Amino acid sequence: MKKIVIEHLARVExxxxxxxxxxxxxxxxVKFLVNEGPRLVERLTLxxxxxxxxxxxxxxxxxxxxxxxxxAIRAMEKALNVKVGPKxxxxxxxxxxGEMVESHALHVFYLALPDYVGFPNAIAMASKFPFEVKxxxxxxxxxxxxxxxxxxxxIHGENPVIGGFGKFPDRDELVxxxxxxxQFMPFVxxxxxxxxxxxxxxxxxxETLYACCNPPDKKYGIVGDDIILSNGDIIDVxxxxxxxxxxxxxxxxxxxxxxxxKPYSVGALARVNCLGERLEGxxxxxxxxxxxxxxTKNPLFNNAAQALELAYSFERIPEVVDSAVAxxxxxxxxxxxxxxxxxxxxxxxxxxxxxxxxxxKGLVSHTDIITxxxxxxxxxxxxxxxxxxxxxxxGQEDKIKDRMExxxxxxxxxxSCSVHAxxxxxxxxxxxxxxxxxxxxxxxxLIVGIGSAGHSDDAAGLELARRLRLHGVKxxxxxxxxxxxxxxxxxxxxxxxxFVDALDFGGPPGKITxxxxxxxxxxxxxSHRLLPLVTNRISFDQLxxxxxxxxxxxxxxxxxxxxxxxxxxVEQILxxxxx
Amino acid sequence: MPDHKLKIGIYELTGCAGxxxxxxxxxxxxxxIFKAAKIxxxxxxxxxxxxxxxxxxxxxxxxxxxxxxLKELLEIRKRSKAxxxxxxxxxxxxxxxxxxxxxxxxxxxxxxxxxxxxxHSKPLPxxxxxxxxxxxYYLPGCPIGKEQFLxxxxxxxxxxxxxxxxxxxxxxxKWHENDCLLxxxxxxLGPLTGGGCGAVCLNHNLPCVGCWGPSEEANRTAExxxxxxxxxxxxxxxxxxxxxxxxxxxxxxxxxxxxTK
Numbered sequence: 001m002k003k004i005v006i007e008h009l010a011r012v013e014x015x016x017x018x019x020x021x022x023x024x025x026x027x028x029x030v031k032f033l034v035n036e037g038p039r040l041v042e043r044l045t046l047x048x049x050x051x052x053x054x055x056x057x058x059x060x061x062x063x064x065x066x067x068x069x070x071x072a073i074r075a076m077e078k079a080l081n082v083k084v085g086p087k088x089x090x091x092x093x094x095x096x097x098g099e100m101v102e103s104h105a106l107h108v109f110y111l112a113l114p115d116y117v118g119f120p121n122a123i124a125m126a127s128k129f130p131f132e133v134k135x136x137x138x139x140x141x142x143x144x145x146x147x148x149x150x151x152x153x154x155i156h157g158e159n160p161v162i163g164g165f166g167k168f169p170d171r172d173e174l175v176x177x178x179x180x181x182x183q184f185m186p187f188v189x190x191x192x193x194x195x196x197x198x199x200x201x202x203x204x205x206x207e208t209l210y211a212c213c214n215p216p217d218k219k220y221g222i223v224g225d226d227i228i229l230s231n232g233d234i235i236d237v238x239x240x241x242x243x244x245x246x247x248x249x250x251x252x253x254x255x256x257x258x259x260x261x262k263p264y265s266v267g268a269l270a271r272v273n274c275l276g277e278r279l280e281g282x283x284x285x286x287x288x289x290x291x292x293x294x295x296t297k298n299p300l301f302n303n304a305a306q307a308l309e310l311a312y313s314f315e316r317i318p319e320v321v322d323s324a325v326a327x328x329x330x331x332x333x334x335x336x337x338x339x340x341x342x343x344x345x346x347x348x349x350x351x352x353x354x355x356x357x358x359x360x361k362g363l364v365s366h367t368d369i370i371t372x373x374x375x376x377x378x379x380x381x382x383x384x385x386x387x388x389x390x391x392x393x394x395g396q397e398d399k400i401k402d403r404m405e406x407x408x409x410x411x412x413x414x415x416s417c418s419v420h421a422x423x424x425x426x427x428x429x430x431x432x433x434x435x436x437x438x439x440x441x442x443x444x445x446l447i448v449g450i451g452s453a454g455h456s457d458d459a460a461g462l463e464l465a466r467r468l469r470l471h472g473v474k475x476x477x478x479x480x481x482x483x484x485x486x487x488x489x490x491x492x493x494x495x496x497x498x499f500v501d502a503l504d505f506g507g508p509p510g511k512i513t514x515x516x517x518x519x520x521x522x523x524x525x526x527s528h529r530l531l532p533l534v535t536n537r538i539s540f541d542q543l544x545x546x547x548x549x550x551x552x553x554x555x556x557x558x559x560x561x562x563x564x565x566x567x568x569x570v571e572q573i574l575x576x577x578x579x
Numbered sequence: 580m581p582d583h584k585l586k587i588g589i590y591e592l593t594g595c596a597g598x599x600x601x602x603x604x605x606x607x608x609x610x611x612i613f614k615a616a617k618i619x620x621x622x623x624x625x626x627x628x629x630x631x632x633x634x635x636x637x638x639x640x641x642x643x644x645x646x647x648x649l650k651e652l653l654e655i656r657k658r659s660k661a662x663x664x665x666x667x668x669x670x671x672x673x674x675x676x677x678x679x680x681x682x683x684x685x686x687x688x689x690x691x692x693x694x695x696x697x698x699h700s701k702p703l704p705x706x707x708x709x710x711x712x713x714x715x716y717y718l719p720g721c722p723i724g725k726e727q728f729l730x731x732x733x734x735x736x737x738x739x740x741x742x743x744x745x746x747x748x749x750x751x752x753k754w755h756e757n758d759c760l761l762x763x764x765x766x767x768l769g770p771l772t773g774g775g776c777g778a779v780c781l782n783h784n785l786p787c788v789g790c791w792g793p794s795e796e797a798n799r800t801a802e803x804x805x806x807x808x809x810x811x812x813x814x815x816x817x818x819x820x821x822x823x824x825x826x827x828x829x830x831x832x833x834x835x836x837x838x839t840k
Binding site: 007010041044047048052055056058059060061062063065106110121122123126137139141144152154155156157158159161165166167 | 594595596597598599600601603604606607609610613617624627673674675678721722725776779780782783784785788790819822
C-alpha cells in the first residue's frame with residue numbers, strides 16, 4: 001500500500017495536513033489532520049469575567065478575529081440580556097464586512113489563485129498578473145482599514161465590547177469608507193468574472209448539505225438568530241448542538257461535526273447555495289449569470305462564491321454607512337445581570353461560527369466554541385476521498401496530491417481555529433491484522449460475510465461466515481440475512497461491524513486489505529445492495545469504528561471453486577477471528 | 580554576483596497565526612520585504628519553502644504545544660544564526676500557557692478531548708519557546724505591532740539588533756493626552772504592561788487588557804501597590820495579567836515585595 005502525505009499545507013491559515021492511504025487501486029483511508037497544538041481555550045476562559053472572555057477568544061484565530069469577537073459578544077449579550085441600539089448593530093455589521101473583504105481578498109487572490117495560474121505564491125504571480133496582485137492588495141488593505149477603524153487595530157482590536165463600542169468612528173471616516181467602496185465596484189465585478197470563469201476541474205464533484213446563518217427579513221447577510229440548511233431545515237441558534245453534534249477523532253486536535261449522521265459544509269459556497277436567491281443589485285446579476293448546478297456540488301466553487309460575496313460586501317458597505325451616519329452615537333449599554341446562558345452565531349468568512357456561554361455570579365462557568373473548519377473537517381475528508389478515488393480510477397495517481405491541495409485550500413480552512421499539507425501513502429501490508437486485533441480488544445463485532453455462491457472467489461465472504469459459525473463464533477451473518485435484520489443493527493449503535501467481501505483493489509490474488517466503513521462508503525466499494533443500508537441505517541459511531549475487510553479475487557466468473565490464494569486468505573482471516 | 584541577501588525563515592507554532600498575518604498585513608511594504616531579504620520559509624504566504632537551509636534569522640511565532648513542534652523548534656534553532664520570538668505566545672506562552680501547570684492541564688485536556696488517545700503528535704502543556712532554546716530577541720505583542728516589526732526588519736537588514744520600547748503603556752497613553760482611567764476608577768493594566776502598541780485601547784476609552792505582557796522598566800512594586808490602594812483585589816489583578824502573559828507572570832509577581840498574597 002502507498003501513502004500520499006501533505007505534511008504542511010502551505011497557503012492556509014495555521015498548521016494542518018492530509019494523509020491518503022492507497023492499497024492497489026483503492027483508497028483505504030483519508031485523514032485530515034490538524035497538527036496545530038491544543039490550546040484548551042474553552043477551559044481557560046472559565047472563571048474569567050465576560051469582558052475578559054471577549055478579550056481572549058479572538059486570539060483563537062487572527063484571520064477570524066472579528067468573527068470570534070462578534071460571536072462572543074452576541075452570545076454574551078444573549079446570556080446577560082443586553083440590548084444594543086441600531087447604530088451599534090450597523091457598525092458591527094460594518095466591521096464584520098471589513099473582515100469578509102479582507103479575508104476573501106486574501107484567500108481568492110493570494111492563497112487560491114496561484115494554483116490555477118501555476119505559481120508557488122502571490123509575489124511570484126505578480127510578474128505575470130501585476131494588476132490582479134495590486135488590486136487584491138488594495139482590497140485587502142481596504143478590508144483591513146475598516147477592521148482597524150472599527151476595532152482599533154488590524155488584528156485583535158478591543159474596541160467592540162459587550163454593550164457597544166469604546167469609541168465610534170467619525171462621520172468623515174465613514175463617508176470615506178463608503179466612497180472608497182463605490183470606487184472599487186468595477187474591479188469587484190472583474191474579480192467575480194475572473195473567479196466564476198476559472199476552469200475548475202470536475203473532480204471532486206459530489207452533493208452535500210450546506211448550512212449558514214439565516215439573516216432576518218429574508219435578506220442576504222452574515223449573522224442570524226437561526227441556521228438555515230440547503231434541505232430547508234431551520235434550527236434556532238440556541239439549539240446549535242442539534243446541528244453540530246461535535247465528536248472527537250484521534251488523529252486530529254480539531255473536533256468534528258455531523259448533522260443527522262452526515263457531513264455538511266459551511267462557508268461562502270454554503271451561503272450562496274442557501275441564500276443566493278436573496279442577493280440584490282450587481283451581486284444578484286452576477287449570481288444569475290454564473291450560478292449553476294456545479295456550484296451545488298463542487299467545493300472548488302467556494303472560490304467563486306467568495307468572489308461573489310466580495311460583490312455583496314462592497315455593495316452593502318455604502319448602505320450600512322448611509323444608515324449609520326444618520327444615527328447618533330450610543331453609550332455602552334450597562335448591564336447588571338450576573339447569571340445567564342446564551343449562544344451566538346456569525347458567519348465567519350470560512351463559515352458558521354458558534355460561541356455559547358454560561359455565566360454564573362458574574363464569571364464564565366461554561367464555554368463552547370464551534371468553528372467553521374471543525375464543521376467542515378468531515379466534508380474535507382470526504383471530498384479528499386472522492387478526489388483520490390476518481391483520480392486513481394482514471395489512472396491519474398500523480399495528480400492526487402496537487403488536486404487534494406486544491407480541494408482543501410478551496411475550503412479556506414483556518415486551522416488555528418480548529419486547534420500544513422497532503423500525504424499519500426501505501427497502506428502497511430499487515431494493516432488488517434493490527435486493525436482486527438484492535439476491534440477484538442473492544443466491543444465484540446458483528447461479522448457479515450458478503451458475496452454470492454457459484455461465482456468462484458466472490459463466495460469468499462460467505463465461506464468465511466460459514467466456517468466461523470462452525471467454530472461457534474456468535475453474531476455472524478451473511479449478506480442476505482443482513483438485509484432483513486436492519487433493526488438488529490440499530491440495537492447497539494456502538495457495536496462495530498466487520499464486513500468481509502471479495503474486493504478487486506488491484507492487488508495480487510488473495511491479498512487482504514482493510515478500509516474503514518466510512519471510506520468504503522465514500523469510495524463506493526461496498527456491495528451495491530448494502531450501500532444504502534450502511535449510509536442510512538448505521539450510526540455515525542459505527543461508521544467510524546466499522547471496517548470492510550477485502551480479499552483480492554483471482555476470478556469472479558461463474559464457477560464452483562475459489563482460487564487457491566483466496567482460500568488461503570480465508571484461512572488466515574478465520575485464524576484471527578475465531579475465538 | 581554573489582547573493583548577500585539576509586536569509587529569513589518565518590515559522591508558526593501553536594497560536595492564532597496573528598504575528599505571521601500581521602507581516603502579511605504590511606501590504607505596501609510586503610513586496611519590498613520579499614525583495615530586500617530572501618524569505619526562505621513562510622508557510623502562510625508561499626508553498627515553495629526551504630526547510631533544511633541555513634538561516635540568518637528565524638522568526639518564530641506561537642508556543643510549543645506538541646512534541647512535534649518541540650522537535651521542529653530545536654531543528655530551526657540549529658540552523659539559524661539568530662532566533663527571534665515574535666508575539667506573546669512565543670515569548671511568554673500566551674493565553675494557552677495559563678493552564679500549563681501539569682496537573683491542571685491534564686484535567687483540562689481530558690475535559691476538552693475526553694478519553695480519546697491522540698494518535699498523531701503527543702500534546703504538551705503550552706510553554707514559551709525560551710523554555711527550550713536560546714532566544715536572541717523578543718518582539719512582544721498580541722499581535723506584534725506593524726511599526727515595531729518594520730523597524731526591526733530594517734535594523735536586521737543593516738545587521739543591527741532590534742531596538743524595542745522598554746516603558747509601559749502609560750507613557751504612550753500620556754503622549755496621546757488621554758485621561759487616566761485609573762483616576763476614573765476603571766481597572767487598567769497600563770502601568771504594568773509593556774508599551775509599543777500605541778496605547779490603542781486607551782485611545783478608544785477602554786482599559787488596557789495587558790496583551791503586550793509585563794513591562795520591563797515599570798516601577799512594578801509601586802505601580803502594583805497603586806492598584807492595591809485603589810482597592811483592587813490582587814487575585815483579580817493577577818488573573819487579568821495572566822490572561823496574556825502565561826507562565827511568566829507568576830515570576831513577575833514573585834518579585835513584588837510586601838504583598839505575599
